[in-house]
Amino acid sequence: MYLLAPLLFLPSLTLASSLSSRQTPPITTWNGKQYRCKTYPGDAAWPTASTWSTLNSTVGGNLFKVVPPGASCYNSFGGASMYNQQQCSAANSGWSKEDWHAEQQVTNMWTFYTNHTCNPTATRSSGQCTLGHLPEYVIMAKAKEHIKAGVDFARENNLRLVIRNTGHDFMGRSTGFGSLAINTHSFKSVAFTKNYTGPGTYKGGAVTAGAGIQVRELYRLANQQSPKVVVVGGECPTVGVAGGYIQGGGHGPLASFYGMAADNALSFEVVSAAGDLLTANTESNPDLFWALKGGGPSTFAAIISVTLKTFPEIPSAGVTLSIRSTGDLFWKGVAAFHNLANTYVENGMFVYYELSGNSLNIQPFVGPNMNKAKIESVLKPLFDKLKSDGVQYTTATREFPTFFELYTAMFQDESAGFSGLVGGRMFTKQDITSNGNGIVNAYKTVASSGGFAIIGHIVGPGTGAPVVDNAIHPKWRNASSFSITMIQVEGSASLSAKQTAQDRLTNVIDKALRDASPNGAAYVNEGNLEEPNWQEAFWGSNYPRLLELKKKWDPSGVFYAKTTPGTEEWESIQYGSKLCKRV
Numbered sequence: 360m361y362l363l364a365p366l367l368f369l370p371s372l373t374l375a376s377s378l379s380s381r382q383t384p385p386i387t388t389w390n391g392k393q394y395r396c397k398t399y400p401g402d403a404a405w406p407t408a409s410t411w412s413t414l415n416s417t418v419g420g421n422l423f424k425v426v427p428p429g430a431s432c433y434n435s436f437g438g439a440s441m442y443n444q445q446q447c448s449a450a451n452s453g454w455s456k457e458d459w460h461a462e463q464q465v466t467n468m469w470t471f472y473t474n475h476t477c478n479p480t481a482t483r484s485s486g487q488c489t490l491g492h493l494p495e496y497v498i499m500a501k502a503k504e505h506i507k508a509g510v511d512f513a514r515e516n517n518l519r520l521v522i523r524n525t526g527h528d529f530m531g532r533s534t535g536f537g538s539l540a541i542n543t544h545s546f547k548s549v550a551f552t553k554n555y556t557g558p559g560t561y562k563g564g565a566v567t568a569g570a571g572i573q574v575r576e577l578y579r580l581a582n583q584q585s586p587k588v589v590v591v592g593g594e595c596p597t598v599g600v601a602g603g604y605i606q607g608g609g610h611g612p613l614a615s616f617y618g619m620a621a622d623n624a625l626s627f628e629v630v631s632a633a634g635d636l637l638t639a640n641t642e643s644n645p646d647l648f649w650a651l652k653g654g655g656p657s658t659f660a661a662i663i664s665v666t667l668k669t670f671p672e673i674p675s676a677g678v679t680l681s682i683r684s685t686g687d688l689f690w691k692g693v694a695a696f697h698n699l700a701n702t703y704v705e706n707g708m709f710v711y712y713e714l715s716g717n718s719l720n721i722q723p724f725v726g727p728n729m730n731k732a733k734i735e736s737v738l739k740p741l742f743d744k745l746k747s748d749g750v751q752y753t754t755a756t757r758e759f760p761t762f763f764e765l766y767t768a769m770f771q772d773e774s775a776g777f778s779g780l781v782g783g784r785m786f787t788k789q790d791i792t793s794n795g796n797g798i799v800n801a802y803k804t805v806a807s808s809g810g811f812a813i814i815g816h817i818v819g820p821g822t823g824a825p826v827v828d829n830a831i832h833p834k835w836r837n838a839s840s841f842s843i844t845m846i847q848v849e850g851s852a853s854l855s856a857k858q859t860a861q862d863r864l865t866n867v868i869d870k871a872l873r874d875a876s877p878n879g880a881a882y883v884n885e886g887n888l889e890e891p892n893w894q895e896a897f898w899g900s901n902y903p904r905l906l907e908l909k910k911k912w913d914p915s916g917v918f919y920a921k922t923t924p925g926t927e928e929w930e931s932i933q934y935g936s937k938l939c940k941r942v
């Protein structure tokens with residue numbers, strides 16, 4: 360019996376060896392180094408049409424071969440004739456709108472990492488339209504089983520897997536050359552409770568939100584509860600709450616009051632890299648729960664939903680401020696504003712501002728649980744300083760019965776379709792106290808380097824809220840300011856122009872901010888893909904545990920996002936296209 364077994368099982372042995380050769384990809388050599396890559400179109404192991412078709416049945420016909428929306432402006436795509444005037448003009452007008460992108464299968468709002476090989480063109484184009492770095496296939500998931508089927512298919516076939524929610528990622532992590540994408544945008548279920556009964560010590564209101572729920576939707580639904588409630592979400596109306604945002608930490612207008620979004624997560628429903636549907640909270644899979652709260656987007660699991668704490672609505676006041684003076688007085692104004700960051704967050708405030716060239720627009724200062732008199736008294740030291748320095752400015756104060764009304768009235772909508780590189784730096788209270796003017800001088804370096812701008816946030820998630828044990832960089836507990844640096848670069852620019860811009864961002868612009876803030880850190884959702892020592896910069900002392908948990912929960916690297924735990928051995932070779940592991 361024992362001896363015969365190998366003979367009897369010969370056919371399946373052959374099958375097993377062909378499977379295992381599929382699982383061990385061949386060696387690829389690039390720039391003198393050896394790699395094993397994910398499987399790509401043209402490789403022998405790339406799934407056949409009938410295998411894709413089986414997947415399509417498993418996901419209820421929701422699998423699509425990707426055709427970039429810009430293809431409608433070109434004569435042809437992939438050999439098929441394409442031009443369609445109506446679709447082309449819709450793609451052109453949608454391109455600059457966040458809401459349009461959120462509804463698309465795979466486009467990115469920040470287009471740089473798609474490689475600009477098929478952006479919509481103003482007039483009919485006879486040029487080439489190719490996928491560039493967009494995925495090959497996308498599952499428009501409608502049920503959790505579809506997410507599971509996509510994760511299983513990618514794992515079993517060694518495909519690059521991309522999870523795409525809204526397409527907001529500044530750093531190109533919701534796109535990927537030759538990949539299979541799972542789009543989670545349709546997971547819009549929302550359930551509020553006044554009395555959370557899950558595990559853990561928390562008692563109070565909570566909401567369970569599907570992965571596809573976006574910030575403003577959730578704020579609005581929270582505002583429609585009786586009594587009205589609020590949640591910690593982002594400043595941007597269209598970012599997905601449960602996608603990359605919370606997995607990277609998640610700051611926002613109420614974060615100095617209630618902590619980061621990741622501090623407010625009570626439970627996650629996920630599909631693991633092994634394809635298991637799991638719950639992660641203090642009782643079930645607590646180590647995964649810890650990692651999902653800030654350990655990195657698309658790193659530990661695919662999220663189906665998150666349960667978050669809710670809080671009672673609060674009256675709120677807001678202030679706008681623009682500096683009118685130019686030259687030295689302008690920078691005195693910037694210093695007067697930014698050097699008071701600790702004061703703002705110690706009062707529970709959040710501030711959003713944009714700084715470039717000779718322009719500082721603060722819109723708005725958010726004062727949760729404040730009225731007009733209160734916010735003006737908190738800001739009195741700022742106005743006193745501006746006046747004594749002789750800085751010209753314009754300002755306005757408004758008060759609202761609820762945070763939601765302030766949010767709707769005072770935050771501006773943002774546009775999409777911008778192509779550029781981003782970096783950034785988080786500043787702690789110690790840095791503001793000991794080197795506030797040095798930080799403002801670094802801002803000056805940024806703003807006076809042609810093309811660079813700062814998107815700034817005054818935020819102190821460790822100020823008002825209790826400290827939660829999770830994966831976010833512990834330095835967030837001491838933070839009072841976080842800035843994004845950005846510069847415009849076309850995705851179609853030459854490789855050397857792209858590298859020059861990236862080097863300038865990393866080694867001049869972000870370096871100035873790093874040098875000015877020895878106690879600072881960086882933010883994985885709004886950071887520099889070439890951040891030096893990114894493990895330390897994004898996670899600090901939490902990194903070793905995150906690396907261990909990545910090895911436990913995703914040993915073969917089914918999930919991938921650049922500069923997240925465990926990606927040290929992975930590289931995008933061939934000009935950012937094929938994802939490969941060094942051997």
Ligand SMILES: Cc1cc2nc3c(=O)[nH]c(=O)nc-3n(C[C@H](O)[C@H](O)[C@H](O)COP(=O)(O)OP(=O)(O)OC[C@H]3O[C@@H](n4cnc5c(N)ncnc54)[C@H](O)[C@@H]3O)c2cc1C
Pocket residue numbers: 468521522523524525526527528529532533543570592593594595597598599600601602603604605606607608609610611656657658660661662663773884885920
């Ligand atoms: C205009 C703008 C404003 C922003 N404002 C804020 C802000 O106020 N506060 C803040 O903290 N951040 C902010 N961000 C950054 C934001 O948090 C990140 O871009 C975040 O990654 C977006 O997540 P998403 O799911 O909406 O986007 P996507 O681009 O779809 O996904 C981003 C990342 O998350 C992964 N991901 C998406 N869905 C899932 C899922 N279901 N399961 C597992 N992984 C998933 C993706 O694979 C990718 O790696 C802003 C970004 C932009 C562009």
Ligand SMILES: *[C@@H]1O[C@H](CO)[C@@H](O)[C@H](O)[C@H]1NC(C)=O
Pocket residue numbers: 411412415419420421422423424
């Ligand atoms: C999957 O099935 C649907 C419905 O039959 C079809 O519209 C779609 O084109 C199929 N996808 C692929 C990749 O063949």
Ligand SMILES: *[C@@H]1O[C@H](CO)[C@@H](O)[C@H](O)[C@H]1NC(C)=O
Pocket residue numbers: 474476489490491492536850851852853854934936
């Ligand atoms: C990406 O763009 C570069 C030019 O910046 C080009 O050389 C390269 O071929 C493109 N790659 C793909 C896969 O589109």
Ligand SMILES: *[C@@H]1O[C@H](CO)[C@@H](O)[C@H](O)[C@H]1NC(C)=O
Pocket residue numbers: 553554
């Ligand atoms: C919440 O549930 C607990 C236990 O079931 C109960 O004692 C408490 O009164 C409830 N609170 C509210 C606000 O409903």
Ligand SMILES: *[C@@H]1O[C@H](CO)[C@@H](O)[C@H](O)[C@H]1NC(C)=O
Pocket residue numbers: 789833834836837
């Ligand atoms: C936060 O600041 C305090 C006071 O300066 C310091 O003792 C502590 O180590 C800091 N925490 C982190 C995580 O940097």
